[in-house]
Amino acid sequence: MKKIEAIIREEKLDAVKRALEEKSYFGMTVSEVSGRGKQKGIPLQWRVGEYRVDLLPKLKIELVVLDEDVAAVIDAVVSKARTGDTGDGKIFVLPVESVVRVRTGDRDENAI
Amino acid sequence: MDINTGDTAWILVSSALVLLMTPGLALFYGGMARRKNLLSTIMMSFAVMGLIGVLWALWGYSLSFGADNGGLIGGLNFLGLANVGMGPSDSYASTVPHLAFMTFQGMFAVITVALITGAVVERIKFSALMLFSALWVTLVYAPVCHWVWGSGGWLGGLGALDFAGGTVVHINAGVSALALVLLLGRRRGFPGDVMEPNNIPMVALGAGLLWFGWFGFNAGSSLAANGLAANAFVATNLSAAAAGFTWMVISWIHRRPSLLGTVTGAVAGLVAITPAAGFVQPIAAIPIGIIVAVVCYYSIVLMKSKFKFDDSLDVFAVHGVGGIWGALATGIFASQAIGGTPGLIEGNFSQLLTQFIGVVAVAAFAFAMTWLLGKLVDVTVGLRVGQHEEVIGLDLAQHGERAYGGLLR
Helix, strand or coil: EEEEEEEECCCHHHHHHHHHHHHHCCCEEEEEECCCCCCCCCCCCCCCCCEEEEEEEEEEEEEEECHHHHHHHHHHHHHHHCCCCCCCCEEEEEEEECCCCCCCCCCCHHHH | CCCHHHHHHHHHHHHHHHHHHHHHHHHHHHHHHHHHHHHHHHHHHHHHHHHHHHHHHHHHHHHCCCEEECCCCEEECCHHHHHCCCHHHHCCCCCCCCHHHHHHHHHHHHHHHHHHHCCCCCCCCCHHHHHHHHHHHHHHHHHHHHHHHHCCCCHHHHHCCCCCCCHHEEEHHHHHHHHHHHCCCCCCCCCCCCCCCCCCCHHHHHHHHHHHHHHHHHHHHHHCCCCCHHHHHHHHHHHHHHHHHHHHHHHHHHHHCCHHHHHHHHHHHHHHHHHCCCCEEEECCCCCCHHHHHHHHHHHHHHHHHHHCCCCCHHHHHHHHHHHHHHHHHHEECCCCCCCCCHHHHCHHHHHHHHHHHHHHHHHHHHHHHHHHHHHHHHCCCCCCCEEEEEECHHHHCCCCEEECCCCC
8 A cells, every 4th residue: 555645736636636537546644835846936025015925825635546546546636737847746656554434444456 | 062973883893894904914924834833922912912902091192282392291180080071172173072082092102113024023022022021112102193193283384294104103103113133133044944934814814904994994993983084095095006006017027916015015005095095085905005015015025135124024124114104105196175285296395304303303203212221121130032942932932832732532
């Protein structure tokens, strides 16, 4: 089992979610995050002049899938979240030791 | 003279309008602070409404408007509202109850003290601010108010024009704010760190309440429901409109039309027209407003970028500089047909000189006295919060509250 953490642009969430749904990956957790990468930040306006904000709002999608599904999920996220400009985000894949479904107590593969 | 019901109704409504400016200012300032200092910034204004609201009745009104002592300060004959009753006063606003005049003036004292707080947010110790406010309203506001508006006050006697408080309120607060900033020092991380406003819609709401309340401030200062009130009302709106729009254009030229800039400009416009509203033709408010936006915009650039003063919410640049321009503009644009005094444009150069004397006298007094009082507070209770408190924010450190609580929204 692997956990996939995808940091994406806020406006790409719907497209990514739909693409995952089409491949039958329903479960996910989405959170609002701030971060920075190569994009460096954007200028915003003060009363006079401007200042740079270098932690930009992004969305983080987290989902846990079977090892053999990792490639398909990554493919869905990358194909929908990419614009080609800096700031498209990043995907992390982490090993997962155990999963428990709270409602039933099912474990691991049965709980995904 | 008998009490006039129309005048009385207007002054009471105006008093309520001016009171509303202080909560408006709280939101205006609060939205510009960082999230961790939002409540603390709002609290400063509300605490001042409490403190100064009481002190004004106890001795502030008397020291400002009591029997004259050498043109410098009022006497103690109105102490604790003695001799201030339902009938008109002998010297002021002869068609409204003395109590109505007293409370109208009290609202000015409240907002003047609250204005200063914008310069020192995010680092001043709350207890120090309370002590300073009590001292300041007694030893700076009351004398200056007496000089300009008190019967027998020396600046008023000299012929200095200040219709609604450009000098008494805005120069006084703005220059005092600058002195306090120099004593208190910069916030940790200034300049350099990004200090983002936490809620610009809140700033806009506050500016809206200020604009609304300012009609009471300026048009109420005619102290009667008459043509002069209408003149001041129209001039007030024109200046705010012209200045807000001008600031927007300047920010657009530099980059994009900024909301924060536009509402700041409107407030600067209100500041500038304050001393002039009942002395100039309404249409003169347009150039007064356009010029104040340009002057205040570049004052902020100068203060923040060049001098690196951490006048956090630009109290000196907007109220001090805007107030100075307003006082001088009154000397330039004053019209005999409106307030009985001609200005520079109508050939009376000496009025501009008188205005200049008023500016210098009040600015020098306010700066020196604030410096002294600030020092006094610093060596007794200490002006500044500790480093750790400043880092975690004054909401938690000074007030034990936070603006947005809980995990479930």
